[in-house]
Amino acid sequence: MTDSRARILARIRAAVADAPEAEPVARDYRTSHTPDDPDALLDLLHENLADYRAHVHRTTPDGLAGLLARLLAERGARSVVVPPGLPGEWLSAAEVELRSDEPRATPYELDGTDAVVTGCAVAIAETGTIVLDGGPGQGRRALTLVPDLHLCVVRAPEQVVASVPLALPRLDPARPLTWISGPSATSDIELDRVEGVHGPRTLEVVLVTGG
């Protein structure tokens, strides 16, 4: 193993020994493709999430608990896994069995759970993406993966950015990150997009404004 390490490094050094120095990286692409207007950003996020078949809802902090309760009921969810640190009032109106992840639920237990409700770290308008970093109210990665229904709450405008270049600096690479753009999908059959494979087949995104 050590031999191969030395051998590969030596081969690399020999391979590029005579190569010219690379041109400096030019970053003259855009930081954002969208005007810096919070309302327009939120509309764009809404539109792009919906374009990839996420169900998008808007509410205020006061309406959140009621909306989540209604969405869970409409989807027929009877059990919900609750990530550590999720604000207690979010699920205060839901008539469902709340399951804690402390101690950690097994994959089989998660598979037997109907839904998960989380917050997020950041949302990207141009791509219709929500990013989870395992922080409070988001849970470990398995929680938003195994149950078939994911309800994700985005606080606007503070969690919404326009673009990928604006999202990366707000994320900590040391944390496990999951970028989610719509429900799971595949293009593997004739390169046509079909929603719903292994990840949650239903993604409900709730945009909360006026906090």
Added chain:
Amino acid sequence: MSDRKGRASARDEGRRPGDGRAFLGMPAFPEAAREAVGDATLRATLRHATHTIRDKRARAVAELDDWAALREAGRRIKDETLRHLDTHLLRLEESVTAAGGTVHWAADAAEANRIVTGLVRATGETEVVKVKSMATQEIGLNEHLEAEGIAAYETDLAELIVQLGEDRPSHILVPAIHRNRGEIRDIFREKMGSWGRPAPEGLSDAPAELAEAARLHLREKFLRAKVGISGANFMVAETGTLVVVESEGNGRMCLTLPETLISVVGVEKVVPTWRDLEVFLQTLPRSSTAERMNPYTSMWTGTADGDGPGTFHLVLLDNGRTDALADEVGRQALRCIRCSACLNVCPVYERAGGHAYGSVYPGPIGAILTPQLRGTASEVDASLPYASSLCGACYEVCPVAIDIPEVLVHLRERVAEEGGKGHRLERAAIKASTWVLDHPGVLAAGERLASATRKALPRRLPGPGARQWTDHRDLPELPAEPFRDWWKKNRT
């Protein structure tokens, strides 16, 4: 035939077995392509799929008015990385190790397979779940594990179709692109039962139903999995972060649920900084699945307390990459981010299909990557640089600006220099043509002779070159006189 087999098996025992047993003894590209061209179902399937994605990609790219700048930045980031690859790999090793991972270095396929097998053995498990990965296909990992008594389950839908169908991949992004929905339904009905949960009763060929069947079939495997094996799209040297870009969630399953994760990644997949991802996370999804963003992207750095695998191994793979790196023209192929846009726009790929390329890397990128990774000793590898009309559509769509036609011509030079089958004769003919063309007096005499005897030419001609031409096309009606004679008579 025996000669070809002999050479193929010699390659198998050599330093780099290449991409497993599936492609050994492949005929040269033109021969393999002839079959595909004659297969009407395959032609229709490929045409439908590539044209669908082609138009979508163009729309997704057109949304970003700074595409050219992103493409140029991507090219330069990759070039800078390759120029100082040793530094970036060492930095990556340090970051991954600091974050709780273990880094291994594999000079070739055999060593990578040995390392992975040892790591799986150490867990005491006899089955693994796999995320779609080009690197593990390239080294023939599944076949190797199988021989060692370890079952490797592919979990990407297209890979599942290929694995169940005992088939070979034919596309980088969609390995089962050569299968239409009806064929996929048949494979699921016939084969799922012997691998685990059978296909649902009355399964139709509706894509949504087929996806549901895959979900049910694989779920039991995900839930019990103790070992996951993946590749990675990017490795960030600065932070030690690995990135996997996917759509279905099978990747998240394999990266999250098992206790041990083993990632086998080509050395060229490193990028220097976290910020560099801002370029590739914009260009890759749009070039690949023509989406603004793919449904799921996973990023992990070593191991995390209480979230995901407690043990993480990274196997850095050379397997011919440093040979490509040493080639001043060819090294640009190592910029490739495996988006497969070049396959989707390639008129040759569309008609020949992926299998004709005899490698897990088909299409234009395969035609320049495979001969560099495996060499050009075998008949199929030596034929790949010619599997292009040099139309340039691939270069136009490449998000890291790999000048594929340039590399193709460069590799043709290499093949011609090696003087393999037919190339000595070809060189003689080329030399002769250059001589004639360099002596306009002789050329003009030849042109006049051809014009004078033009009525005597039959519609189909024998002989190398002439036969291939006249099998499909008429020769032009030769003119009564060449242009230079007209000029002499009319303008001097």
Added chain:
Amino acid sequence: MRVALFVTCVNDAVFPSTGVATVRLLERLGVTVDFPAAQSCCGQPQFNTGYRAETAPLVRRTVRAFEGYDHVVTPSGSCAAMVRHHYPPFGAEAGALAPRVHELTEFLVDVLGVTDVGAYFPHRVTYHPSCHGLRLLGLGERPRRLLEAVKGLELVELPGAEECCGFGGTFAVKNPDVSAAMGADKITNALSTGAEVLCGADNSCLLHVGGMLRRQEAPLRALHLAEILASTEEEPWR
């Protein structure tokens, strides 16, 4: 203005009418045309097949043949692309020729600044943009603008226009089946337009597509753009 005509080897031997049309067209536009007899092949077939050393004598010959001309005009996108993109590595003199070579439509539109060349061609025409003109030279809309200005000409859009016809030089004989399949699709698309003429600016591609059209005895003929532009009411084509 005085220019040198780089007729190309294919046109010299097989399509002299394209060379003649180019001369007539340029002269009609007031250009003095020379034909340096020392010219031959640009070396593209050798180069693209992987024979760089065998290309070099032809590069030298081409450079010498056009010494002293500020403008060299050629009715071939791929030969112009060969000189412009692949000559510079052959040395300073070869590099100096590169910017002086103009593909015909570039010369007309960019140097002479004309799009209406006073042509008359009362036929339904569809245009195939050959790959090297399209992608290496970036000819863009120039050929279409020239065609649109031709009196009597009805220009119809070719479906899948930007897809390669399958010629590709030695590709056509090294990969005959794929090449023919690509050509067949090009022809199907061309026939679907109902055009009488499939026009192109590269006779090597038209040699391939035209050969397939004749084999099929299709009601469509391949014709170089120069011959359409040279055609006038006084001197119509054929």
